[in-house]
Amino acid sequence: MHPDVSTTGRQAVESRLAAELAQQRHVTVELQHAILPLHDEPFDLPGLRAVVRYLPASHDSRVGGDWYITADMPNGQVLIAIGDVAGHGLAAAAGMARLRGALAGLAITGAPPQQLVGWLNELVHHVDAEHTASVVAGYFDPGSRVLTWAQAGHPPPVLVRGLRAEPLPQPEGILLGAGTGRRYDVASRQLEVGDLLLLYSDGLVERRDQSIDDGLATLMGAASGLDDPECIIAAALQALGDTATDDDTCLVALQVL
Numbered sequence: 001m002h003p004d005v006s007t008t009g010r011q012a013v014e015s016r017l018a019a020e021l022a023q024q025r026h027v028t029v030e031l032q033h034a035i036l037p038l039h040d041e042p043f044d045l046p047g048l049r050a051v052v053r054y055l056p057a058s059h060d061s062r063v064g065g066d067w068y069i070t071a072d073m074p075n076g077q078v079l080i081a082i083g084d085v086a087g088h089g090l091a092a093a094a095g096m097a098r099l100r101g102a103l104a105g106l107a108i109t110g111a112p113p114q115q116l117v118g119w120l121n122e123l124v125h126h127v128d129a130e131h132t133a134s135v136v137a138g139y140f141d142p143g144s145r146v147l148t149w150a151q152a153g154h155p156p157p158v159l160v161r162g163l164r165a166e167p168l169p170q171p172e173g174i175l176l177g178a179g180t181g182r183r184y185d186v187a188s189r190q191l192e193v194g195d196l197l198l199l200y201s202d203g204l205v206e207r208r209d210q211s212i213d214d215g216l217a218t219l220m221g222a223a224s225g226l227d228d229p230e231c232i233i234a235a236a237l238q239a240l241g242d243t244a245t246d247d248d249t250c251l252v253a254l255q256v257l
Contacts, residue, residue: 036067036100042230045070045078047142048254051229055203055241055249065092065133066201066250067100071107078142079107082199082252083135083154095131099124099176103137113138113150114186117173121152121184124177132177136199140191145256147197148188152176155205155212158223159189160196160232165223167216196232197254198223203247204240215240229253 042051050070065085073079081103085095102123106116116137124133136157138149149157153175156167171185191197198219205215222239226232232253241249 036096044257045140045254046072046076047145047257048078048140049229049257050255051233051253053233053237053251055237055251065096065131066203066248067096068199068250068252069100069104069137070252070254071104073107073110073139075110076142077139079104079137080140080147080149080199080252080254081135081137082201082250083133083137084201084203084247084250085133086131092131095124095128095133098128099133099135103135107137112186113148114171114173114184117150117152117176117184118182121176121178121182122180125180128177132175134175134202140254145191145193146188147191148186150184150186152184153178155200155202155216158198158200158219159191160198160223160226161192161194163225165220165225167220191256193256194227195256196223196226196229197256198232198236199252199254200236201248201250203249204236204251206247229255 038054039052042049065087067083069079069081071079083099085092099120103116103120106119117135120135134152134154136149136151136154138147140147150171150173152173156170159166159168168189169187171187173184174182205219206212207215218239219236222235223232226235233251236251
């Protein structure tokens, strides 16, 4: 008996699509690895000890656009940012590369965080209009230990001080690409020696079956009372990372030295 022609054709199409998806994922992952440095061990920045973790999505084909920056600036401050480009696959990874590179270059100007985020919004709106993106971006001054930041539709950083963990109050700011000429506010916080700051992408706290507030509450409970950046990331992933997620997750934990 000869195999059904329609069945054979369908199998060939499915095989070709699977190969194309596998190739796209390979290219996307390679792009991420080339642009997004991931550290296996804690590393030091001026006035800070940093730990970074990246948790892939539970679905192999859904590589996303999560990214971060921790970098010394010429004026002695430390640029700190984390962001997430909506969508998955090569387009989202390319958007991640574009935003990360733009922010790294723009920050050299010494512009304040709200201006940096405003520029990123214009970039997304005019260059990458099919996507929106979220970001938290700011500076840490190792001399004064003041953190200054702006945000665009991103979950709030978490501050752990002693036994207490709390989300930092968010300055006003809509998603990147959601509209032009929008105002982005700025906020600042005096940090203390020993403080832990956790930045994360929304894949950590967002699930289809629960609200983001529930995810944040779980994160606060897991982070409370911790005094080590590796421990806070381990606790966050233990509390939230073992639940199936359709999105990548990036975490950056910083301890004030």
